[in-house]
Amino acid sequence: MLRRSHVIDPEGEDPIRSDREHVVVLSDHSQMHPHAIFRKLKQVGGGYFNYQRQTLTGLLAGKDQPLKERLDWGKMRMDPTDVSDVTGSTYTYLVNGHGPQDNWTALFRPGERVRLRFVNASAMTTFNVRIPGLKLTVVQADGLNVRPVEVDEFQIAVAETYDVIVTPTDDRAYTLVGESVDRSGMARATLAPREGMAAEVPALRKRPLANMKDMGMGDMDMGGMSGMDHAAMGHDMAAGGAAAGGMAGMDMGSGASPGTDKTAGGAMANMPGMAAPAGDAMGGMAMGGMGGMNMRDASKAPQVKMGPGVQTISPVPMDRTGEPGQGLEDVGHRVLVYRDLMAVERNPDVRAPDRAMEIHLTGNMERYMWSFDGVKLSDKREPIPFIENERVRVTLVNDTMMSHPIHLHGHFFELVTGHGEYSPRKHTVNVAPGGKVSFDVTADAVGDWAFHCHMLYHMHAGMMRVVSVRPRGEAA
Ligand SMILES: [Cu+2]
Structure with a gap:
């Protein structure tokens, strides 16, 4: 009861x-x-x-996704149905x-x-x-x-x-x-x-099926691209300055017909607005076909302890606070996004942050390992030190293809979503797959506080640290 x-x-x-x-x-x-x-x-x-896992028969029949995308998922030993x-x-x-x-x-x-x-x-x-x-x-x-x-x-x-x-x-x-x-x-x-x-x-x-954005690969949607015809694609790519050699590595028009599948259909709906930004984004990326994008580039996250617990590092993590959650992009009605939230009262502390830190949400789905910065709680690292009343901008980068509701005890923090002194104050923020979120926090409660993913088994596996707020003057 x-x-x-x-x-x-x-x-x-x-x-x-x-x-x-x-x-x-x-x-x-x-x-x-x-x-x-x-x-x-x-x-x-x-x-x-995950009983919805894609079956081999499904893969061969090409029901769910264009061929190239399926092959890439397989190569990375991941499954787009792992939501x-x-x-x-x-x-x-x-x-x-x-x-x-x-x-x-x-x-x-x-x-x-x-x-x-x-x-x-x-x-x-x-x-x-x-x-x-x-x-x-x-x-x-x-x-x-x-x-x-x-x-x-x-x-x-x-x-x-x-x-x-x-x-x-x-x-x-x-x-x-x-x-x-x-x-x-x-x-x-x-x-x-x-x-x-x-x-x-x-x-x-x-x-819903995870897409390339959920893998931190930026604003590209393979489902949509496969739905485009070669001529149109070649034109947009040229305009965007992407190397044609890169595109040749992609499997175009591999059989996804628009509207027959959710991924392709949803992406097609985005196409009109996508041509220009996609061109720009691609122009700036090292493209050797999708397979050429480095999904484990440690230089993108120097503080992450690389090892078997870190399956991928998002190459192009994006701020997704303006997007509805996974699977809600095309439901045909208005869905709340974090950027809609605005505080009624002016925030009690509107100082600019004194310093900034980045924390990567890391994991390996195959081995069910979850951590912050590649370090799990049981590795017994020192707590994350905060000094009383300092203001810290924390940026969470999700290197996994799952969302993680990250929760800080003892504090509210202000989501950095463009609302300044009326930023929404929360204690938990769900970081989208392949996404990143920043919040500003005033360390106003001296003591040790749990800081963790609120998914029970992620926390249990080690996606947790202690935040220690030390009195000013005593900090080592
Ligand atoms: Cu989690």
Whole structure:
């Protein structure tokens, strides 16, 4: 049984008005013991629970991806369906402790402003949340108020919280959908005027496939390129200044017909806006065909301890805070992005950072190794030292093809997303695959604090460090 959640009300009047509220705790439950799950992941590799893994037959039939891209994935011993490492094959996704069939119901009276306090309390699952038929007005993130943003869907990583306002006007039921990011299952509940009602439950959408951007290869999409015809491609490439020899190494027009597959279709939709920037991006890259891009160039990350625990270093990590989460690029409605978030109150500390540091999120999916900078917690390195009240800009670079919700204890930090003194303050930020995120943090709490990926098994495998905030004057 899930215990009643505790809500801490603000001092004074809550600026967020609502007629009623419900806490919505999303979680993932398995009958398998967590240690058993971890053992499987460790023994068999991160793909153990991925029943959506591409089969050899699928590969030969060329159903999912253009040939060249598939070959490159194989060469790198990675799988584009590895969006989650523990999936709906093991997990039942819950709302307030109730499975999808239980039809947990949140009541409302038509016309009321209903505040839903979403908490992702799962071990390993990123959820995509929507309530078909209702707009979601996001008013709070990680417990702090943000300027209202109206969306149709938002992604919530482990440990994040979002409060949204919905205003259902009709006397009918609405389905609350919490689809796991890899689309292997869903948490489901109902908003209704009375108990016992149900609305249509939408089918799981098509699973997302990781693309080259998710691998830190920059703003290129092989699926889309394969869909382009040779002549058009040659023209754009020439304009962008890329070496023609490089392009010859790519397998063009290998059979993906636009629209038949999600990857190709989505990329094709982006084509009009892509020609020019793609040309520029490619002009600046060493291209010997895609296979020529160095996926393990240690000079891109001098502080990373290279070893078997570091499968890849993103050659072109990008700021992806303006993008919806994985698989939400082409869902046909508005999805919350981090850059939408803006604090209501001016931040308490708006000093420029005193110093900057970069931390790489590193891993090896095959061996299920996860670390920061190639060093796992059990390697017993010194804590990351902060001095009391100093302000540090931390940039997280994701060298893996999974997203990692990175959580710092004892502090809020300001996401660097272009909002200056109104940057959103959070305690957890989900770093997209092949992406990078910066935040500014004021080390205002003396002591030792956990700093880790909030995916349970990533943390357990070592993607964690201690941040030690030392009093000014005592710092060594
Ligand atoms: Cu992680």
